[in-house]
Amino acid sequence: MAAFVIARLTFLEAVRRRIVLAAALLGLAFLILYATGFYFAQRDIAPIAPEGPGLGMLYRSGLVSGFTIMGLYAVNFLAIAMAVLATADTLSGEIGSGTIQALVSKPLRRSEIVLGKWLGLAELLGLYLLLMAGGAMLIAYLLSGYVVPNAFIGLGLIYLEVLLVMTVTLACSSTLSTLATGGVALGLFGLAFLGGWVEQFGALAHSQTAINLGIISSLIMPSEAIWHRASYEMTPALARSMGIDMAGPFITTSVPSLLMVAYRFLFLIAMLVFVVHRFSHRDL
Amino acid sequence: MTYAIETDQLRKAFGDNVAVRGLTLQVAHGEVFGFLGPNGAGKTTSLKMLLGLVAPTSGSATLLGAPLGDRAVRAEIGFLPEHFRFHDWLTAQEFLTLHGRLYRMDASRLRGRISELLDLVGLAPFRDKRLRTFSKGMLQRIGLAQALLNNPRLVFLDEPTSGLDPVGRRLVRDIIHGLRERGTTVFLNSHLLSEVEVTCDRVAFIKHGEVLRVSDLKVLAAGATGVTLRVRGMTPETLVGLSRWGQEPRIDGDRVSLSIRDEAALPALTRYLVGQNVDVYGIAAQRLSLEDLFIQIVGTDGGL
Numbered sequence: 001m002a003a004f005v006i007a008r009l010t011f012l013e014a015v016r017r018r019i020v021l022a023a024a025l026l027g028l029a030f031l032i033l034y035a036t037g038f039y040f041a042q043r044d045i046a047p048i049a050p051e052g053p054g055l056g057m058l059y060r061s062g063l064v065s066g067f068t069i070m071g072l073y074a075v076n077f078l079a080i081a082m083a084v085l086a087t088a089d090t091l092s093g094e095i096g097s098g099t100i101q102a103l104v105s106k107p108l109r110r111s112e113i114v115l116g117k118w119l120g121l122a123e124l125l126g127l128y129l130l131l132m133a134g135g136a137m138l139i140a141y142l143l144s145g146y147v148v149p150n151a152f153i154g155l156g157l158i159y160l161e162v163l164l165v166m167t168v169t170l171a172c173s174s175t176l177s178t179l180a181t182g183g184v185a186l187g188l189f190g191l192a193f194l195g196g197w198v199e200q201f202g203a204l205a206h207s208q209t210a211i212n213l214g215i216i217s218s219l220i221m222p223s224e225a226i227w228h229r230a231s232y233e234m235t236p237a238l239a240r241s242m243g244i245d246m247a248g249p250f251i252t253t254s255v256p257s258l259l260m261v262a263y264r265f266l267f268l269i270a271m272l273v274f275v276v277h278r279f280s281h282r283d284l
Numbered sequence: 285m286t287y288a289i290e291t292d293q294l295r296k297a298f299g300d301n302v303a304v305r306g307l308t309l310q311v312a313h314g315e316v317f318g319f320l321g322p323n324g325a326g327k328t329t330s331l332k333m334l335l336g337l338v339a340p341t342s343g344s345a346t347l348l349g350a351p352l353g354d355r356a357v358r359a360e361i362g363f364l365p366e367h368f369r370f371h372d373w374l375t376a377q378e379f380l381t382l383h384g385r386l387y388r389m390d391a392s393r394l395r396g397r398i399s400e401l402l403d404l405v406g407l408a409p410f411r412d413k414r415l416r417t418f419s420k421g422m423l424q425r426i427g428l429a430q431a432l433l434n435n436p437r438l439v440f441l442d443e444p445t446s447g448l449d450p451v452g453r454r455l456v457r458d459i460i461h462g463l464r465e466r467g468t469t470v471f472l473n474s475h476l477l478s479e480v481e482v483t484c485d486r487v488a489f490i491k492h493g494e495v496l497r498v499s500d501l502k503v504l505a506a507g508a509t510g511v512t513l514r515v516r517g518m519t520p521e522t523l524v525g526l527s528r529w530g531q532e533p534r535i536d537g538d539r540v541s542l543s544i545r546d547e548a549a550l551p552a553l554t555r556y557l558v559g560q561n562v563d564v565y566g567i568a569a570q571r572l573s574l575e576d577l578f579i580q581i582v583g584t585d586g587g588l
Contacts, residue, residue, distance in 0.1 A: 002385075002386055002388075005382065005385045005386060009371070009382060012373075012374075013371065013373060016373035016374075017373055097369045098365060098367065098369050099369050099370055099371055101332075101335075101337055101363075101365040102363065102365055102370060102383065102427075102430065103386065104335075104336065104337055105335045105336065105337065105358065105361070105363045105365075106358060106383065106386035106387060107355045107356065107358040107359040107386070107387065107388065108355070108386055109355070281339070283298075283332075283337065283338040283339060284332070284337045284338065
């Protein structure tokens, strides 16, 4: 199927243009920094932890799970930045330079080009996420013996979020120039990011208006809300009950419902249908 | 009779800007057909419509008997885009393999075909070099190889010799001759009239996205002469009668122009006009080159 040929081409392009190499090196630098930070935070916190076996353990586990979630949040952010950067040029660049002309005149559907690119990027981002999040979780386990709860569900949700941002970027890229695509995609992500945190602080302050604002922003662009669900899944019940004071600000207090997760999934499909339609009907 | 390419009032407007007003032409199977016109005449847009890159605003067309956009037919078509840029991080071999896969060619047939074509365009020693390192002429050659991968029945070449040195141009000319011998239809869009003159069977002159005239180049090559007559008392019937001696007689005020095969026809032609009670005030005869014909038909305003 032609879509797989295009998927391979997309993946190969990322490798040949050294996108993969740059991401891997920076990812490695991140993981080293993270491991160092984790190690020292854990060592230096021990003397100031409260006395007594019960409370001390509680404090420790709060710190470890909080630190892990913080690392995963950074991974989540990097993966999203990667999704925008790797995708922004993929259709607009080929349309702008004319390389698309020799592809489109071949006996394949235009939708196969879009799906192929989507698959290639999904593969690339999946590997990146696996390396980064897997690395962060492995560091937490090796340094403290901490096992992230619901790791697969959490990772799956983060992957869904990354795919969503990638698909929205692809949609922009089928219509706008590369530069405008990057701007719009990051702008939407920023909106979702802010809305997500307004919702979290709204929940802490018991402000329904703030919560509603957050929900509206996540209906427009549901990426950030997925992270909040993912972090909820990956936080131990004990740390959740301690709230934001001890476990740090990355623990989710207002939990997006499963309905919201389903909405995101439908949002992604709708975006993909939009790109296919848009690209299939535009002049090249 | 079915044609390799047949278009009927094909039109493309981008908002208020009409790029192609109404293109109507027929290209026979096995013909090498030149598409000529000044810059901005709508040549590239016409080509893009035929290849499904741009959707026509109205009108219709068939390629190899099938309506535009038919995917089975696209498997039998080759295309070299104008100012083409390909994925330059691929090697020559990888690039051709990619396009062969998109043509759904099976692996063993594709391997053989790639070697054949790399030899044909003289790039065999560079098969493992990335396209980024290629010169403009080498890119044009690899683009041409790409357009011929599937042994197409119909090939569209958009400015295939731009960027080529004389050796490269000779190569393209030889390749087109080879295609003609195999019965492949070639649709050639080129500015280089001298190229077109030696490779094409027929040419269409277009301006503002309309066909002004289609001319048979065999007539031109055989020493066609352009005749301009200054006359009074010409009737439409007499004008039509002139077709006995030459092609496409046209009248513009008191000037009649046509191209005749041979100067020897001039006396008989004059006697005919006198016999029809037409007053002849002047006769000017001139050997025509394709460039003369181009200027004569398209005008010197460059389509502005």
